[in-house]
Amino acid sequence: MEEQELVVRMEKISKVYPNGIAANRDVDFSVKKGEIHALIGENGAGKSTLMKILFGLEQPTDGNIYLNGEKVTLASPLVAISKGIGMVHQHFMLVPSLTVAENIVLGMAPKKSGIFIDNKEAVRLTREYSEKYNLHVDPDARVADIAVGMKQKVEILKALVRGARVLILDEPTAVLTTQETGELFQELKNLKEKGFTIIFISHKLKEIKELTDRITIMRSGLSVGVYETDSISEQEISRLMVGRDVVLKVSKTESVPAETVLTVNDLHYINEWDKKTLNGVSFAVRSGEIVGIAGVEGNGQRELVDILFGLKLPASGDARVSGQSLIGLPQARIRHLGVSYVPEDRMTFGVAQTASIQENVISDRYSRKEFNNGPLFNMKSLHKESDKLIVDYAVLCKSRSQEVGMLSGGNIQKVVVAREFSSDPILIIADQPTRGIDVGATELIRKRLVELARAGCAVLLVSADLNEVMELSDSLIVMYNGRIAGYFDDGKWDDVMMGEYMLGLKSQSDEEIRRACHA
Amino acid sequence: MRDRRMILFGLVRGAAAIAVALAVGAIFIFLSSKEPFTALRYLLIGPFLSFHGGEIAFNTQNFYQVLAAMIPTIFTGLAVCVMFSANQFNLAAEGCVLVGAFTGSLVGIYVNMVTGLHAVVCVLIAAAVCGLIMLIPSLLKVKLGASEMVTSLMLNFVLLYVVLHFLNYHFADRSKGATMTFPFLESSKIPSLVPGNSKLTWGFVIALIVAVVVWFFMYRTRWGYAIRMIGINESFSLYSGMNVGGTIVLSSVFGGVLAGMGGSIEVLGRFNTFQWRELPGYGWTGITIAILAKNNPAAVPLAAFFLAYLNKGCQLMATHSDVPSEMIDIIQATIFLFFAAEQFMSGFRQKLVVKTTREELKKMESVNVLEEESGHASTTV
Amino acid sequence: MLQQLYESIFRADFLFAIIRITAPILFAALAAVIAEKAGVVNIGLEGMMMISALFGFLIAYWTQSWAIGVLGAMLIGILLGLMMGFFSFKLKTNIILSGIAVNMLGAGGTIFLLHMFTGLRGNTGALVSPNILIPTIDIPLINKIPILGEMLSGHAILTYLAFILVVVIRVFLYKTPLGLKMRAVGENPSAASSVGVSVLKMKYIAIAMSGALAGFGGAFMSMYYSQGWNQGMVAGRGFIALAAQAMGRGEPVGAMFSSLLFGLAQAMKTKVSGLRGIASYNYLIEMIPYVVTIIGLVVYAISIKRRARRHQLKPVKE
Structure with missing residues (x-):
């Protein structure tokens, strides 16, 4: 070379x-x-x-x-x-209210009479590049009004005009x-x-x-x-x-699934760019089992989880916990049904950084009777609860009044998990529960997930970490392109096979996939 | 150790902000005054000590006046604390003080009741009215996402003109030269706490009690907890299952109630008739107080005292020297700016954090080694 | 009664008054527009106007030149803007709070500064002389036209400037590279910085320009409108301007129309106070623009919300 x-x-x-x-x-x-x-x-x-x-x-x-x-x-x-060098970012770096031509010349706008933008020149330049490279865009359209594919062309043109x-x-x-x-x-x-x-x-x-x-x-x-x-x-x-490189082994016994806790029925979701990101997803999770969802990120997992926890509304379809539909319910009601959620973005949803550990672990239960004496908090029982959780989940901290933001990533996640796992849930949705945290915390969290499942909890584990889903799951769903590409319940899976389903090389027949519904 | 250091850092930082502000004040005094030392003396120690030909004595009347001046600002400071804690830049406390004062006055003039109960009813009605008023900006925010800052700012003017309209054309005592209401009934007045003309009324005691109550509300009840968590991280609160919209409305309404109480207690304690013709400014002072108190209700009386003291010092300075009392606004603005500046002395803070982290790491090294070993033990290749 | 109102309103001097009253609000509203376009909330306009009004007047007095006074007011406005920028962009004071601090300086600090520089208390009445006031100009030809001439001619130079600036700022924002960069920064900072536009620099420029415009507004108040500086002079115009900006959807021309609405309401109030029968509604008339602003914000918020909701519940497309 x-x-x-x-x-x-x-x-x-x-x-x-x-x-x-x-x-x-x-x-x-x-x-x-x-x-x-x-x-x-x-x-x-x-x-x-x-x-x-x-x-x-x-x-x-x-x-x-x-x-x-x-x-x-x-x-x-x-x-x-x-x-x-030019880069087209995944999230477009465009200013919606500006026209295509304005976006393209932003920061290097051609001038006329020394001070004004030469809009004609900007449009001409856009046209020239757009014709030369066969990237057809309307220079005068506002970016807010054009389709995603068009926006991408604008991004590419932006790079080309700058000499990439x-x-x-x-x-x-x-x-x-x-x-x-x-x-x-x-x-x-x-x-x-x-x-x-x-x-x-x-x-x-x-x-x-x-x-x-x-x-x-x-x-x-x-x-x-x-x-x-x-x-x-x-x-x-x-x-x-x-x-796979290093795998953390978690010892786990055979699962004995009991009654169905979560049923997801034909969920569809269309995102803000009119793209169908969930396309008829149906499955069920039974008590006592961990159902893993594997898949390369961006194949519908995010939308699925957000819908299950009330953060998004589906275009159609239903999701029920113990027979009660979750769609359109506020989070308080969803939690009341016994659903717990370990969020992927723990800094945004998982914790209030400048609040204390105690204030963070009680955020889902602070209004319960046992923690209140009439209008006042029962501080004694709150202290007892938070101290117990800190010990149970080995949160490394000085005291319950320490700011959560001062803890390490692993310990912050332990705080989140301590709260979510300890509310006697019947269903836990764990979204990337161990991403980016240390080995010790990872091991603890995985162990607890298995324990909870064996104690009768239904667990839906969503993870981009293939090792994690393969190790922990009792049955496994692979998502690809907004659909379920495969369902496995025999425990016989390996990374090669998973890779083929995750990347869309293979997919199961509808019958095979329907088994995920246990109906 | 880190926490203790950070508290210490906070104190040092606050002191530094005050020192900078006073230094700025002193510079202006030296620039403008022919008798800078007299001016400074009155500014700094005048509120408590009086000088009579070399004799220095504690000045009780001045002291009472300082405390009396705290009454409305404690209330507005608390109101702003509650609203800012929920991350609501609601500035309508200003208008609520005025409306509270006006409503309280009307009840004090036109409703006959027994002494004792009358004042209480005046204040409660004023509080209720202001609580209702706060539904406007907060519901617009929660239901429609309209900026509470702009709507509350506009609301202040609306409230001002509504009050002026009713004061001028419906409730004015035409026998007087200036526009004012008829006098309050004696039964509605807030009684004095101390003898003399200091206007230090029982309102002061009520203000302190309310500060304690608000502290308990914010730190010892589920509603205050929800308000604070929403202020820190709204997404977290929503996900935890809190009623975010309802809590934001609650915090604003509570803020309105407090401001309304402050306004009514102030007029019924200090004056004989209602004659405010413009926004009183206590709402804005309340913002300064909330900033100084870092939204902690327990620190509000302290911050209110500090500002009242400064204010009195400036007044005395103006009386006894050639420096105008409005100096206070310069000092206040300077303190305000530095107190609210997150990055003020951040270099120093960073050094502290790094130092503390290093020490902690050293301490934790042994623990870490243990942890890692246990981690590796369960790791198979 | 209405006849009386009708007669007093549809007269050239009333229309003249509207324009005169609108000008300072318009300056401040444009100041709010330009800051907001770069994503900066300038709640300190009120204080900026007070302070620049004072210094504009004093500088004019010292130099005996109204023009230098106006320039001085503008410079003071710029300095205040940069100060707000320093505290908010560098030291991370919340921009709303640094605006409030500037308002404090404007409220009492000005009285102190006036005393410090001149020994006067509360107002500058003693210093006023015709040559330091902003002159008015008659526009040839137009001043010959009946009604229109009376209405449009004979205003202060700064009044014309305010309305000219509406066009200038619109052109600046939409037709110049700097304006383009500024809008980009206000709307999507990461898009702007990804092509090498400095977000910080744009924000500093925007708040400095905002200060300059507030400075003009201040100069107009002290050197023409009130004929001298006094402490209650700005009287909430800085806040009104924020409302005018919001009601005008953040656009220069929109802000001009909402400023005119405020001007109309204030002129009406003055007129109405002199009339029997409806005189007693003067305060409520003065209140109208604020109510209209709140309603305007609500309507705007609803339209945004509708759009979002329509989006969320889209039918399934196969």
């Missing part, structure tokens, strides 16, 4: 975040001029961090970056842009419909022909096979290999991607 052929060469890149998480470890990554290069890996594999470094949003702790053979320091996105020769696209198809995806691919191939280099981040194997020339696969902050797309099968990619 000749040196000048490589537009981007990242050498031994390491990134350690201030909280101690090593997102990249000695990653080598290089892209040839004029290719479409796929960067693939599970959530948390480190691909976003690597691309943020390339776009100047993050600084590497170690390692060198070469652009066209020349060593560079990318101190900010501005520097990266000036060196010909290397385009990074972060999961560009996640928000697109099938037709829009097809269109995007045509446009990207077109750009490739014109000599542009494209880095394409995705989870979707079919798309990668269809579109890209080479693939870099990442796992746990490492690059596990670079392949010519044609020389590797989808099965192999999926094996490399989800291959």
